[in-house]
Structures are given as C-alpha cells and as structure tokens.
Amino acid sequence: MRIKCEMDVVNRVLPSMNVKKGGKACHTQLSIGRKPQSDNKEGVLFIMACTAKDRNGTKFQIRDNVEQIFAKFINEGKATIRFKDPPQDLCLCKADPLQLKNFLTLIRKASLGENIDKINLSTLAPASNKSVDKPKTKMSVTSRKDYPLTKSFPSQLEYLHVSQCRMKKIDSRIFQLKKLQHLDLRENVIEELPSTFSQLENLQELILCANKIQNLPSSLCLLPKWKQFLSLLDLSNNGITLLPVQLCELDNLVTLKVDENKLETFPPTIGRLKRLKYLSASQNQIKTLPCSFMQLRLEHLDLFNNPFADDTKSDLEETEWQAPSLVECCARMIRKNRLPYSEEDLHTHLCRYLDSARLCWCGGFCFERCVRATASFSLKTLSPTVSAVDMRGRTDVPILLFLCSPQCQRKYKTNPYAYWR
Ligand SMILES: [Zn+2]
Structure with missing residues (x-):
C-alpha cells in the first residue's frame, strides 16, 4: 500500500538538546511492506518514506513501535505518526483524506500485531523519480509547436497558460484538470464557451482576451463554485454584444475586463457585484449606463472611447400610469426575491x-x-482613479433609469439624486 503526501520529520530529542532543526515539508511517497529477515521467513512490517533527496528511503518498524497516531485533521489530509524508536514524528499533510484513512487504519492494525496479510502490501523498493518529484502545478505554452498533442497535461496543474496556439475549440483535456485555479487562453481563435467548463470547479481566474467569443453563456455564471470563487474574468477584445444578467451573480468577482467588444450597455443589476474593484470596458458601443451602476464602489474604472450621448441633462418621460399585468407582477416578485429560474422549469420565452x-x-x-x-x-x-470617457476629459455620463411606480416617479421629481447616495 502506497500514498503520496508532503512530509516533515520531527525529532523529539533535538529540542531537549537545544538543537533547532528547521523542518520543511517535502513531497514523499510512503509505503507499507515487509522486509525479509534471516530468522523470520515472513519478514517484518515497515513503513518506508522516500523523498526526492532520499530515494532509497528511510524505514520505520511498525510492530510495537508506533507510540501514537494523531488524526484530528484527517479530513484535511493531515496526520502525525509518532514512533518510539527512533524518537521521531512523521507529520503528514496534503494527502488524499480517504487514502490516508486507509493507510492509518492499516498501521494501527499492524502495530498491534493484527493479521493484515489480506491487504496488498508494497515491495520496499526505492521510489522512482516520477513518484517523489513534486507534481507540476504550472504550465505555459506560447506556441503551437510546444502544444502537448501526444502527451497529456499534468493532472495536478493549478495554473495553465496556452496562447498563440490557434486553438479554435477549448481542448477537452483541459476540462479534466480538476485542480485548475488560473486558466489563461488569450490570443487564440476560440468562438464558443462550452458547458463542460462547469467541470473546472476550482477556477478563480479566467482569461479569454483576444479570441472570437460572441456570447458568454449564462449557465456558466450560475455554477455554484464560480459564484463563490471566480475573482477575475477577462473577456477583452472579443465580439461580445451582450453580457448576461446572470453575470451579476458572481459574488466574488473583483476584476472584470470587457474592453474592445461590441457592448451597448451593462446588465441592469451590475450594482450587485459588491466585491468588484476593477472594471474596464473601453472601446465598446455603450451609450448609457444602467442605474444600478451607481452602487458600484470601484478602485479603477475605464470607460474610454464609448459613444456616450453628449446631451446629459435630466429628462423624465411623462406618461399616464397603468397597472402592471399579472405576468409582470409575478415577474417583479421573482426578480425582487432573487428566486432562481432556468429553462428547465420555465418556458424560454418567460426566461427571456x-x-x-x-x-x-x-x-x-x-x-x-x-x-x-x-x-x-x-x-x-x-472611483478615485476614473479615466475620462473621451479625449476632452469628460467624466459625466448619461444613466438610464426606470421608475417602477407613481411613488417612485413622484420621489424622482422631488429629488432626482435621492436614492443614489
Ligand atoms: Zn421603484
């Protein structure tokens, strides 16, 4: 039986001799196996710890030699095995919790002398390079000739950058990289974002600038983990005409870049992005901003080179009020209470x-x-660092707002700025 984890060996005697040893956890392969001995045909059970520096491994006898096992944080993949001789503690972390549980159960049984012969033991052979080298977590490919066509991507990747590879569709192998946190696919020719993106649950930063994307699927913005963790989304320099309203459900979004697209406005609920700090949407077709835009609190805002209307004096439409229809009344309540809806339970027409x-x-x-x-x-x-929207240094822009009732209309007439501050 073998597991891989990070391990730090702590000698319990050294501190009493006033010797300090700066321990650093390193990638380790632990195995349980029998070492044949001359007087015992069966051999004695040992734990062998192999690291990159010590491929031949250090062996620790198990029977009557395990003083204690600390497993309070086993669900986080952490545990400590304390040996009597040598007086050392093996502090394990970053292990697969389930494998670690099985491993410790086996050690407990073996230390008490129980029969564990039914379980598949390992040979105590030196570890191969592959099993003790630190797994590759970062990878960058910046040309087509370096793209891994025959080899697979390292499965432990957390950071992947693939640019200038003329990728038209996102390689399905990328969606198998469950640990990916940062995905940068800039400067390709990607046209569509597939729903298989949902497999990348741990994604925190997604960079898709300089591609040919026309549409950000709303379903992606509703993935529970994305809502919780996605903090950076860069869609600059694509052909996007409309951002889905569901984008405003990405509760952890800090940076949103949508420069050089074909956007005419922002989603009406953009003000819900409470964590948003950096927003840039220069060189689009934005003429007015939605009213909730005023609720944003940004550190950086760039709306340069958008065709905002010049005439920005306040203007209010005067109409006779008519009561909303029943459909509208229902829809108002659904949106007000943030009730989830999808095409699975409502007609497409009603969803739109x-x-x-x-x-x-x-x-x-x-x-x-x-x-x-x-x-x-x-x-x-x-924002304290807002850049002007045109060459003349203008920072005043028109916002378009909608008033839902005669009461709101009356309040607006009395003071058009009442709600904004
Ligand atoms: Zn209102």
Missing part, C-alpha cells in the same frame, strides 16, 4: 422576459409598466 427586467432606483424591478428617465452622473463619485 425575466432576464429583461429593468431595475428601478428603489431596488425593485419593472418590465413594461415603467417610466424612463435619463440623468447625468459623474463617474468621479464611483
């Missing part, structure tokens, strides 16, 4: 209707029955 919600400045939602107003807003109030 729900997606089209407009956010009133009171925080409520409205659909058809609403009043439209345009107001001028200074971007300087959102």
